[in-house]
Amino acid sequence: RGQYLRFIKALVGQEVRIIPVDEVVYLEATDKYVNVVSSNGEALIRTSLRELMQ
Secondary structure, three states, X not given: OOXXXXXXXXXXXXEEEEEEHHHEEEEEEEOOXXXXXXXXXXXXXOOOHHHHHO
């Protein structure tokens, strides 16, 4: 504990994208996925909001 999430790793097509958390505008839960909307676009990740918040 005491450590904060700094990056989110997302697969966009065949490309792995590393998204700095400080660029995230918002997170949107969609079933078992989370849509990460950043200043550089959107990416879908297979991590729940609960997991991201821990």
